[in-house]
Amino acid sequence: MSTQDKVIAIIAEQAVLEPSDVTLDSTLEDLGIDSLGLVESIFAIEEEFDISIPFNANEPEQSDFDISNVAAIISGIDKLVSEKA
Amino acid sequence: MKRVVITGAGTINALGHSVPATLEAMREGRCGIGELDFRDVDRLAIRIGGQVRGFEAEGRFNRQQMSLYDRFTQFTLTAAKEAIEQSGLEFHGELSAKAGVVLGNSGGGMQTLDENYRSVYEDGKNRVHPFVVPKLMNNAAAGHVSMQFNLKGPSFTVSTACASSNHAMSQAFQMVRSGMSPVMITGGSESMLCFGGVKAWEGLRVMSKDACRPFSANRNGMVQGEGAGIFVFEEYEHAKARGAEILCEVIGFAMSSDAADIVMPSKQGAARAISGALQDARIDASEVGYINAHGTGTAANDKTECAAVADVFGPQADKLMISSTKSMHGHLIGGTGAVELLACIMALRDGVIAPTIGYEEADPECALDVVPNEARAAKVNVVLSNAFAFGGLNAVLALRKI
Numbered sequence: 001m002s003t004q005d006k007v008i009a010i011i012a013e014q015a016v017l018e019p020s021d022v023t024l025d026s027t028l029e030d031l032g033i034d035s036l037g038l039v040e041s042i043f044a045i046e047e048e049f050d051i052s053i054p055f056n057a058n059e060p061e062q063s064d065f066d067i068s069n070v071a072a073i074i075s076g077i078d079k080l081v082s083e084k085a
Numbered sequence: 086m087k088r089v090v091i092t093g094a095g096t097i098n099a100l101g102h103s104v105p106a107t108l109e110a111m112r113e114g115r116c117g118i119g120e121l122d123f124r125d126v127d128r129l130a131i132r133i134g135g136q137v138r139g140f141e142a143e144g145r146f147n148r149q150q151m152s153l154y155d156r157f158t159q160f161t162l163t164a165a166k167e168a169i170e171q172s173g174l175e176f177h178g179e180l181s182a183k184a185g186v187v188l189g190n191s192g193g194g195m196q197t198l199d200e201n202y203r204s205v206y207e208d209g210k211n212r213v214h215p216f217v218v219p220k221l222m223n224n225a226a227a228g229h230v231s232m233q234f235n236l237k238g239p240s241f242t243v244s245t246a247c248a249s250s251n252h253a254m255s256q257a258f259q260m261v262r263s264g265m266s267p268v269m270i271t272g273g274s275e276s277m278l279c280f281g282g283v284k285a286w287e288g289l290r291v292m293s294k295d296a297c298r299p300f301s302a303n304r305n306g307m308v309q310g311e312g313a314g315i316f317v318f319e320e321y322e323h324a325k326a327r328g329a330e331i332l333c334e335v336i337g338f339a340m341s342s343d344a345a346d347i348v349m350p351s352k353q354g355a356a357r358a359i360s361g362a363l364q365d366a367r368i369d370a371s372e373v374g375y376i377n378a379h380g381t382g383t384a385a386n387d388k389t390e391c392a393a394v395a396d397v398f399g400p401q402a403d404k405l406m407i408s409s410t411k412s413m414h415g416h417l418i419g420g421t422g423a424v425e426l427l428a429c430i431m432a433l434r435d436g437v438i439a440p441t442i443g444y445e446e447a448d449p450e451c452a453l454d455v456v457p458n459e460a461r462a463a464k465v466n467v468v469l470s471n472a473f474a475f476g477g478l479n480a481v482l483a484l485r486k487i
Binding site for chain 1 (some may be wrong): 289290293349
C-alpha cells in the first residue's frame with residue numbers, strides 16, 4: 001500500500017466513508033472530521049508510519065504540519081518519513 | 086436556610102506550601118511553572134508543569150503513614166492541617182458526629198498507579214505492596230482527613246475532572262446551608278505529574294510546551310499543576326458564637342451540564358452555570374467585581390468562557406475583572422477550583438486581584454479585563470469562581486466579603 005492509500009484508508013475510517021469518497025483535495029472539514037477526529041487521525045498516522053507529527057490542537061495553523069487537505073497531509077508524512085530514514 | 090462562611094484555608098501548590106506563601110506569589114505575579122522533574126521525563130514531549138518543590142514526605146509522615154499516603158493524600162493532609170488549625174476547631178462529641186469532608190479529585194493515586202504498573206509491566210514483578218488499593222483509591226484523601234481530624238459525618242469524594250473541587254465545595258456548601266452539618270471540610274487535590282499522567286494528557290494535544298497564557302492571543306494550551314486546597318465551611322452562627330475569624334461568606338452556587346461534547350466546551354452550558362450561581366446567591370450581575378476564571382489557556386476554553394461571561398453580564402462584563410491564576414500554578418485538574426478559591430478570598434479580604442500572567446497579545450475573542458500580568462488593588466464585594474470540566478460538567482461558586 002502506498003502512503004497515499006494508507007492515509008486515505010485512515011481518514012476514510014475516521015470519517016466513516018469509503019476510501020473512494022476521499023480525494024486528494026478533500027479537506028478534513030469537507031469529510032466531516034472534527035477536532036477530536038483530527039487528533040485521532042494524527043495519532044493513527046503516527047502509529048502507521050512510526051513518526052511524530054508536531055501538532056498542537058490549540059494552534060493547528062501554526063503547526064509545521066500542514067493539514068489543509070489530504071494531499072498536504074500526505075506530503076507532510078513523506079517529509080517526516082524521509083527525515084527519519 | 087443557614088448562612089455559610091469560610092473559617093479556615095490551607096494549601097500546597099507550585100506557588101507555595103501555605104496560604105500566605107501562595108497569596109504572596111499571586112500578588113507578585115510569580116510563575117510556579119517550570120521544568121518537570123521525575124523519572125522518564127525525557128520520553129515526554131511536554132516537559133513543563135506546576136510541580137510542588139521541596140516537599141518531602143519523610144519527616145512529615147511516619148513510615149506506616151507513608152505506606153498508605155499517595156502524594157495526593159499527602160498534599161490533602163498538609164493543606165487540611167493548615168485550614169483546620171486556622172479555624173481553631175476541634176472535633177468531638179456532636180460536632181464530630183455531624184462534620185464531614187467532601188473533596189474533589191480526578192486522578193486518584195496516579196503516582197501509585199504509575200509506580201506499580203511500572204513494577205508489574207516493565208520490571209515484570211509479580212508482587213505489589215499490600216496497600217496499593219487503599220493508597221490509590223480516589224477517596225483515600227477524604228478518608229484520611231476524616232480519620233486524622235475525627236470527622237464522623239458525611240464524607241466522600243467528587244470526581245468531575247477539572248470541576249471536581251467546585252462540585253465538592255458546592256456539595257459541602259449545600260450541606261451546611263441546609264442545616265445538615267454545622268461544619269464541612271472541603272476543597273480538593275491532585276497529583277498527576279508523573280510519566281503516565283503527563284503522557285496521557287500529551288495525547289490529547291492540548292498542552293503547551295512553553296507556558297500557560299490564558300486569554301492571550303498567542304496562547305497555545307494548558308499546563309498541568311499539582312497540589313491541594315482545603316477549606317473549613319462553617320455555619321455562620323456557629324462561627325460567630327465561638328468568635329472565629331471569618332474569611333468570607335459562600336453565598337451561592339450552580340451546576341450545569343453541556344450535554345453536548347466530551348471535551349469541547351459550550352458557551353450555553355457555562356453561561357447557565359454562571360447565571361445560576363447569581364440566582365442562587367440572589368445577587369445582581371452588577372454586584373460581581375471579580376471572576377476567577379477557569380481560564381485554562383487552551384484556544385477553546387478561553388474564548389468560550391469569555392463569550393459566556395459576556396452573555397450573562399451584558400454591558401456589565403466590561404466593568405468586572407476576570408483572571409486566571411492557572412498561569413501561575415498550572416491546572417490542578419481535580420484540585421484546581423480549590424486552589425483558585427484562594428484568589429477569590431484574597432480579592433474579598435485583601436482587595437488584591439490576582440493577575441493573569443504570561444499575557445502577551447490581546448485576543449478580540451477574549452476582550453475582557455483579564456488583569457494582565459500584574460496584580461491590582463480593587464475593592465470587590467462579590468466574586469465568582471468558574472470551573473468547566475471535560476464531560477461538559479460545570480460548577481460555579483459565588484462568595485461575598487464579610
